[in-house]
Amino acid sequence: MAKIRVPAVEGMFTMQDPPHLIGGRGGSRGSYFFPKDLAGGDPACMAEDEREEVPLSRTGAIWSYTTSSYPPPSPYIVTTEPFEPIVIAAVHLEPENLVVCGQMMPGIVVDDLSVGAAVELRLDTLYEDDEHEYLVWKWDLGTEEAA
Amino acid sequence: MSVDEIAILGVGMHPWGKWGRSFVEYGVKAARDAMTDADVAWDDIQFVSGANTVRNGYPGWVSGSTFANALGFQGCQLSSSYAACASGATALSIARAQILAGVCDVALVVGADTTPKGFFAPVAGDRPDDPDWLRFRLVGMTNPAYFGLFARRRMAMYGDTQEDFARVKVKNSRHGVHNPNARYPKEFNLADVENSPVVSDPLRLLEICATSDGGAALVVSSMEYAKAHGHADPVRVSGISTVGPTFPNAIIDMPYLASDSWAAAGDEEHTFKDQIAQRAYDEAGVGPDDLDLAEVYDLSSAYELDWYEHIGLCEPGDAAQLLRSGDTAVGGRIPVNTSGGLGAFGEAIPAQAIAQVCELTWQLRGQAGGRQVEQAAVGLSINYGMFGHGSSVIVKA
Numbered sequence: 305m306a307k308i309r310v311p312a313v314e315g316m317f318t319m320q321d322p323p324h325l326i327g328g329r330g331g332s333r334g335s336y337f338f339p340k341d342l343a344g345g346d347p348a349c350m351a352e353d354e355r356e357e358v359p360l361s362r363t364g365a366i367w368s369y370t371t372s373s374y375p376p377p378s379p380y381i382v383t384t385e386p387f388e389p390i391v392i393a394a395v396h397l398e399p400e401n402l403v404v405c406g407q408m409m410p411g412i413v414v415d416d417l418s419v420g421a422a423v424e425l426r427l428d429t430l431y432e433d434d435e436h437e438y439l440v441w442k443w444d445l446g447t448e449e450a451a
Numbered sequence: 452m453s454v455d456e457i458a459i460l461g462v463g464m465h466p467w468g469k470w471g472r473s474f475v476e477y478g479v480k481a482a483r484d485a486m487t488d489a490d491v492a493w494d495d496i497q498f499v500s501g502a503n504t505v506r507n508g509y510p511g512w513v514s515g516s517t518f519a520n521a522l523g524f525q526g527c528q529l530s531s532s533y534a535a536c537a538s539g540a541t542a543l544s545i546a547r548a549q550i551l552a553g554v555c556d557v558a559l560v561v562g563a564d565t566t567p568k569g570f571f572a573p574v575a576g577d578r579p580d581d582p583d584w585l586r587f588r589l590v591g592m593t594n595p596a597y598f599g600l601f602a603r604r605r606m607a608m609y610g611d612t613q614e615d616f617a618r619v620k621v622k623n624s625r626h627g628v629h630n631p632n633a634r635y636p637k638e639f640n641l642a643d644v645e646n647s648p649v650v651s652d653p654l655r656l657l658e659i660c661a662t663s664d665g666g667a668a669l670v671v672s673s674m675e676y677a678k679a680h681g682h683a684d685p686v687r688v689s690g691i692s693t694v695g696p697t698f699p700n701a702i703i704d705m706p707y708l709a710s711d712s713w714a715a716a717g718d719e720e721h722t723f724k725d726q727i728a729q730r731a732y733d734e735a736g737v738g739p740d741d742l743d744l745a746e747v748y749d750l751s752s753a754y755e756l757d758w759y760e761h762i763g764l765c766e767p768g769d770a771a772q773l774l775r776s777g778d779t780a781v782g783g784r785i786p787v788n789t790s791g792g793l794g795a796f797g798e799a800i801p802a803q804a805i806a807q808v809c810e811l812t813w814q815l816r817g818q819a820g821g822r823q824v825e826q827a828a829v830g831l832s833i834n835y836g837m838f839g840h841g842s843s844v845i846v847k848a
Contacts, residue, residue, distance in 0.1 A: 312588070313589065314579070316589075333715035335712050335714065336715075339709075342582060343711070344711070346716070348716065367703075368600040368604040368607065369603055370602075370653075370654075371596070371599065371652040372592070373648070373649050373650055373651060374570075376570065376592075377569065377572035377587065378575075378587075379587050379588040390590075392590060392591070392592060392596055399714070401713045401719065402712040402714070403701075403703045404710075405590055406708075407591065418607075419603070419608075440589050
């Protein structure tokens with residue numbers, strides 16, 4: 305039987321494929337925030353209404369990239385044995401002008417990446433248990449559709 | 452703004468290492484050494500300002516009381532503060548405020564840590580509303596992963612090379628061999644660095660700060676108290692910055708998974724780390740050109756280059772050139788991390804900002820031995836605590 309696909313955390317991204325990150329927008333200046341309610345405030349809009357939920361851009365350009373070449377400590381859940389280095393990109397979303405980190409999709413290595421390269425958002429499995437697949441957003445190298 | 456100065460009467464440290472004993476023992480050793488150095492008796496201390504550790508249970512969260520108890524409760528006022536890596540500077544700033552307000556004349560500032568092996572991990576428990584939990588859980592973003600992002604960005608923007616980063620480690624190791632409190636008093640060469648394994652691309656194991664045990668302490672007082680107690684010309688604290696960021700912090704930083712958005716205000720270059728030293732410069736009435744040395748928070752080798760730019764030693768993009776010129780080595784124009792830095796010490800979180808001030812004090816007194824900067828008169832330390840605690844101290848001879 306197929307496992308039930310659930311988000312690894314609630315409220316940070318949509319579950320359709322391809323997904324969107326769920327951002328916030330608020331205040332008289334219309335600043336963007338990610339995560340929607342966890343990101344710190346805009347001091348110019350302190351007393352204003354709650355943030356409106358907005359989908360963030362699915363595509364962006366790599367701002368920088370790196371690896372976690374050794375297994376991160378808990379609460380990260382290591383799923384590969386032996387451990388495969390995690391490739392991580394920080395991506396600039398142009399219209400929102402913010403930078404968001406995420407893992408790269410499996411199979412992508414550091415040498416595939418460059419600062420400025422186009423990427424797009426995907427859903428992928430972060431870890432599993434007997435009944436569930438826990439999904440998270442990851443970045444994939446851009447396709448023509450993304451460009 | 453000008454802020455009155457306070458005197459540094461005494462400094463003390465417990466050597467950094469992986470000793471596996473209680474942090475209290477390190478703090479007490481450092482405190483006793485600082486009081487001996489100051490020639491101030493424990494009974495005469497009027498205020499203890501502790502810098503907390505969050506990895507050693509309740510005693511670490513009430514460090515002022517813990518250290519005072521270990522030294523023997525004598526009834527003085529106590530404070531315990533936590534600001535991540537900036538905790539030591541925060542503890543010093545509280546002592547300064549007490550002294551300048553006339554609430555006390557002489558204070559002991561102390562911080563110490565006992566650390567687990569390996570990466571720093573978030574506090575236990577499922578906490579999906581904590582950015583520090585989310586970054587580990589969803590992405591596996593360790594602290595070195597952030598250092599790797601910054602290093603790769605330098606390579607892309609400024610043309611820095613991995614060899615430039617390795618040269619920082621080599622330089623600081625040459626300083627650290629002369630420091631009896633350093634954990635790694637060993638000279639490393641480029642090949643040593645290049646042969647160590649990648650931890651977070653493009654950074655290698657020898658370029659990333661380890662977690663260490665250690666303790667550091669200061670005895671500080673009003674200028675009047677110093678004069679009345681035989682310290683005619685003490686090293687002085689002339690400026691302290693404990694500023695937080697201004698929105699929007701466009702350069703992503705620990706422990707967040709995203710930067711602030713600069714869509715509505717600000718610009719893509721704006722970073723908190725450019726703001727931290729300015730407050731200390733303003734208080735002390737000096738600028739980058741007045742510095743004789745600096746202790747900067749080299750969480751990674753490449754990070755030291757970032758700090759050259761953040762504290763104004765050079766323009767953005769020119770740090771690698773400043774390093775290559777030899778200006779930031781002992782004997783150069785503006786030596787940086789004469790202590791050996793975090794590369795030679797590893798990080799003992801609540802002790803580290805205090806240890807930076809210990810080094811500056813020894814340098815300004817001419818007591819730094821084989822790593823001495825000739826005629827050092829003005830020194831700056833800088834670091835910052837995760838989540839947004841700035842920390843910078845300027846001392847003058």
